[in-house]
Amino acid sequence: MFADFEEHELKKISDCFKPKSVKKNNILLHEGSVCKEFYFIYTGCVRTFFIDKNGHEKTRYVMLDNHIGTALTSFITQKPSIECLETLDDTELLAISHSNFFRLNEEMVSWKIFYQRILEMAYSFQNKKIEHLTTLTAKQRYDNVLKENPVLIQRLSNRVLASYLDIREETLSRLKSK
């Protein structure tokens, strides 16, 4: 997927991943808890979001089928998370614990490379997001997702999509009727 693993490495890796089945609208990580797991989403949908001072949700990242991720800052630092993790659909996923993740990172060069790729992609994604937030209008951000990632518009509720685009639901509703 991201790195070339040897046969014996794959064995070791897959031993670390535990399958889980989680119903829709369940919190995988609460605000204030330390993120202890990294996820591979087999089917379903999980998002990371946080709640601002006005009580509004801000969605940072959405994982659909075959995506990977977690509340990365807390997972890295092992400090309490600002972000929550929540399923948006019934979800089948694989979870690897923090300790196993970083044990693999110490023992396996190919895992280090895998982790580097994850970090590089996560960085680029965030960078692009900042670029869009600071230079595009609400409509342009919507059009961009429509063009680059239309599956999000199909799969997410307007409420969640709006929080992903960093606009209010009312604004999204008006946007769509243009």
Add this chain to the structure above:
Amino acid sequence: MFADFEEHELKKISDCFKPKSVKKNNILLHEGSVCKEFYFIYTGCVRTFFIDKNGHEKTRYVMLDNHIGTALTSFITQKPSIECLETLDDTELLAISHSNFFRLNEEMVSWKIFYQRILEMAYSFQNKKIEHLTTLTAKQRYDNVLKENPVLIQRLSNRVLASYLDIREETLSRLKSK
């Protein structure tokens, strides 16, 4: 600094870094060029920024004395950069080429760890920036920098500081007189 290097590793690493002396207001990387170098700033000041559709500058990151960095997305992908690199003061720096950087990354486990740390920190920094952009007012962002990183307010011109805070110069001027 970020990782523990052995004596013989340090030798190898320092051989890769070339010192450069760059006068104030020089462009180290133009928009559209591929970023070929990673920098350690010995003394001085370098920023990364890009120019939006309205011709306004947006400053992503500022490197002061003893900071490291580059136009990271282009450096990673080796695709043309959206960002520019520019000195804001007379600057003494050390530069390592892309090829040497990633040769060290292949040859040296401790360099892999070093690079991981850089990526983790860059990610966290961008994540925090998004959080602030989407939840804080212009005034709150200014106050945050004043509290967390006051040296920026001392060293940067209002024009550059405003573009770092993602506000217009006029707004910053009004903010400061409150």
Add this chain to the structure above:
DNA sequence: AAATGATTTTGACCTAAATCAAAGTGTGTC
């Protein structure tokens, strides 16, 4: 199918910050 609750839409109004423009204030150079 009625009832409850969550989404989504529509409308009227408000506000933070941008825009445009002009006047000050520095600061480097010949």
Add this chain to the structure above:
DNA sequence: GACACACTTTGATTTAGGTCAAAATCATTT
């Protein structure tokens, strides 16, 4: 020391998107 040019401040005006409130639509349970 005066000229040119960059930077900063101040003022008047505009605007994208937020806020608040109410109506309309949809989904779920009994």
